[in-house]
Each structure stands twice: as C-alpha cells, then as structure tokens.
Amino acid sequence: MNILHIDSAITADASVSRDLTAQIVAKLKSTHPDATVTYRDLNTGVPTIDTAWFQAIRQTPETPSDAQKQIIATSDAYIQDIRDADVLVIGLPVYNFTVTAQLKNWLDQIARAGVTFRYTAEGPEGLMTGKRAIIAYAxxxxxFGSDLDFASDYLQHMLGFIGITDVTFVAADRLAFDRDAGLARARAALDAIAA
Structure with a gap:
C-alpha cells in the first residue's frame, strides 16, 4: 500500500486535522506495516496558478523556458504523488467556511485536462481512478455537511472530478462549542474506518 499524506493546517502542533491525519495513517500502517508514506505539508507553500502557469501548462510551449520547466515539474510532482498512491489521507481544516488557500492551490495544480481528467462527449472523466481518499475534517x-460547510462537498467534488470517488470523512466539527464531543465524533468515525 502506498499512502499520500497531506496536511495544510497553519496551526502547527495545535492542529486537530494534523493530529487526525496522523492517526489515520497510523491505523492504515497498523494493518499494512510495509506501507510507504509520502508526506506533503502544503503549509510550506504551494504555488498559485497564474498567467505564467497557464502559459507553461495549458499552452504547452514546444520549447519551454527554464522557468516554465520548473512550473511544469512542480505540477507534475504533485500529480505523480497521486498516481503512486493507493490511499490519500488529506487534512481538511476549515477556515472561513472552506478549504485552506494552500489546499486550493494544490487542487488547482493537480486538475489538469488530459492528465488527471479528460473531456468526453458525455462530459468530464476523471483519470486517477482506483484510489481511496480519507479526509480529516476539522x-x-x-x-460538517451543513449549509455553511463549503469545504467538504468541494473537496469531494474535486477528488471525484479527477476520478477518486471512494471518499470517507473523519470529522471533528463544532470544536469551539463542545471540543470533547467534536473529537469523540471524529474518534468514532476513525474507529469505523476499515484499514
């Protein structure tokens, strides 16, 4: 088993999502001790897509400049992480009702027509199939799942868009109101996950 472990919280050791992703990975490794783990901390920085990205990635220059080669290599590396993974474990801290900027940047980097999805006569088709995602929502x-939650549906949609439709959530929500209850809900969801 190959695990892609992704965090994006800005709160360091105080992060609930980081703690949950670590617990999820530990549970997976407890039943798959030979599993490999690729770790990406998106909080260290994920380049935003911009005009330079568009020109390098979408316009596919025949002879890319050194700067364009670096842009392409960065996006390709994120996509290769997913290709190599059987399971994605993604931390989803919710800031201002949605995903972190870093996680959004990562999603923008990996959503590439002809690479992770393609357009067909029936509509878009995801190309990163046969994978599982476990999301640690905090x-x-x-x-979680309320009309105010613009994070979980969006992330699940984007994963499905690139072909990852087996998605499970471990949610610790409403922590400011009753932290113990929120963490208990997450523990119960974690215990229910088949490793």
Whole structure:
C-alpha cells in the first residue's frame, strides 16, 4: 500500500486535522506495516496558478523556458504523488467556511485536462481512478455537511472530478462549542474506518 499524506493546517502542533491525519495513517500502517508514506505539508507553500502557469501548462510551449520547466515539474510532482498512491489521507481544516488557500492551490495544480481528467462527449472523466481518499475534517464552528460547510462537498467534488470517488470523512466539527464531543465524533468515525 502506498499512502499520500497531506496536511495544510497553519496551526502547527495545535492542529486537530494534523493530529487526525496522523492517526489515520497510523491505523492504515497498523494493518499494512510495509506501507510507504509520502508526506506533503502544503503549509510550506504551494504555488498559485497564474498567467505564467497557464502559459507553461495549458499552452504547452514546444520549447519551454527554464522557468516554465520548473512550473511544469512542480505540477507534475504533485500529480505523480497521486498516481503512486493507493490511499490519500488529506487534512481538511476549515477556515472561513472552506478549504485552506494552500489546499486550493494544490487542487488547482493537480486538475489538469488530459492528465488527471479528460473531456468526453458525455462530459468530464476523471483519470486517477482506483484510489481511496480519507479526509480529516476539522472545524471550530462549521458543522460538517451543513449549509455553511463549503469545504467538504468541494473537496469531494474535486477528488471525484479527477476520478477518486471512494471518499470517507473523519470529522471533528463544532470544536469551539463542545471540543470533547467534536473529537469523540471524529474518534468514532476513525474507529469505523476499515484499514
């Protein structure tokens, strides 16, 4: 088993999502001791897509400049992480009702037509199939799955868009109101996951 472990919280050791992703990875490794883990801490920085990215990635120059080669290599590396993974474990801290900027940047880097999805006569088709994702959702005030939660549906949609439809959530929500109850809900969801 190859595990891609992704964190994006800005709160360092105080992060609930980081703690949950670590617990999820530990549970997977307890039943798959030979599993490999690739770790990406998106909080260290993920380049935003911009005009230079568009020109390097979408316009596919025949002879890319050194700067364009670096842009392409960065995006390709994120995509290769996913290709190599059987399971993605993604920390989803909710800031201002949605995904972190870093996680959004990562999603923008990996959503590439002809690489991770393609357009067909029936609509878009994800190309990163046969993988599983376990999402560690953590929110101080946003109830998981509520009308205020613009994070979980979005992340699940984007994963499905590139072909990852087996998605499970471990949610610790409403932590600012009743931290113990929120963590208990997450523990119960974690215990229910088949490793």
């Amino acid at each position: 929110a101080a005030g946003t109830p």
